[in-house]
Amino acid sequence: MTLSLLQMRPAMGPLLRWADRRKVVAAQGPDDLGYALHAILQAAFGDLAPKPFLLLDPPHRRDRPGADPAPQILAYTTRVVADLRDHATAFAEPEVAEALGLDGLAAKAMPERFPAGMRLGFHTRIRPMVRRDRDGDRTKTAEKDAYLAALDAHEGRPAPFSRGEVYREWLARHLAAGGAEMERASLDAFRLTRALRRGRDRDLRPIPPSSATMKGAAGHPDATVTGVLAVRDPDAFAALLARGVGRHRAFGFGMLLLKPPR
Numbered sequence: 001m002t003l004s005l006l007q008m009r010p011a012m013g014p015l016l017r018w019a020d021r022r023k024v025v026a027a028q029g030p031d032d033l034g035y036a037l038h039a040i041l042q043a044a045f046g047d048l049a050p051k052p053f054l055l056l057d058p059p060h061r062r063d064r065p066g067a068d069p070a071p072q073i074l075a076y077t078t079r080v081v082a083d084l085r086d087h088a089t090a091f092a093e094p095e096v097a098e099a100l101g102l103d104g105l106a107a108k109a110m111p112e113r114f115p116a117g118m119r120l121g122f123h124t125r126i127r128p129m130v131r132r133d134r135d136g137d138r139t140k141t142a143e144k145d146a147y148l149a150a151l152d153a154h155e156g157r158p159a160p161f162s163r164g165e166v167y168r169e170w171l172a173r174h175l176a177a178g179g180a181e182m183e184r185a186s187l188d189a190f191r192l193t194r195a196l197r198r199g200r201d202r203d204l205r206p207i208p209p210s211s212a213t214m215k216g217a218a219g220h221p222d223a224t225v226t227g228v229l230a231v232r233d234p235d236a237f238a239a240l241l242a243r244g245v246g247r248h249r250a251f252g253f254g255m256l257l258l259k260p261p262r
Contacts, residue, residue: 018040035251119183163190
């Protein structure tokens with residue numbers, strides 16, 4: 001399996017106008033762009049659309065001197081990059097090509113193998129959710145913020161852990177299942193954002209926050225974590241990179257960006 005890293009430089013104005021006309025964004029704001037980006041990548045590449053992907057935009061990088069000020073979409077794909085280019089050339093509408101900056105689509109092949117014991121820095125945006133059966137009934141499974149699920153056992157008493165600790169443990173479990181050991185990690189950003197889905201009438205609507213967090217909450221957990229990991233199982237880790245971490249990987253979550261460890 002050959003994994004490639006793609007880089008696109010979207011024009012956010014044309015992208016948002018495209019999304020608004022096609023009603024794939026409920027409101028022009030960062031809470032809703034996951035579904036819009038998913039839709040426009042599908043419009044450009046069809047069944048070859050890459051995932052996981054991540055939108056890096058300037059507000060999240062103002063504290064990084066020398067960082068590129070332009071938005072970027074980074075994505076992993078196991079598809080042949082030439083096939084993605086050919087599909088977009090043949091079928092993507094001009095406004096889609098403009099919005100995604102497909103003329104400047106860049107790609108590089110990732111290493112075929114990260115050896116056991118290799119240490120890697122990482123950056124990831126995650127949706128730390130856990131799945132719970134209602135009253136023991138597996139046909140009534142619901143998702144919940146991992147932090148709120150951890151609070152359930154304390155029944156309103158002060159919790160002996162922080163949100164960051166819960167999310168780090170959640171990520172450590174997912175990395176371990178994917179052949180990597182998390183050495184350290186920090187919760188760099190957290191907010192609640194809306195998750196969108198199509199209703200029965202095909203209208204785009206937010207998934208009710210109460211189904212994932214708590215009644216009255218503003219949305220679903222959206223956390224950015226950086227840290228250092230060590231590869232333990234090279235094959236499992238390669239599969240994890242290609243698949244991504246956790247839920248909502250087709251909507252801008254779960255991509256592991258690698259960097260030198262510090």
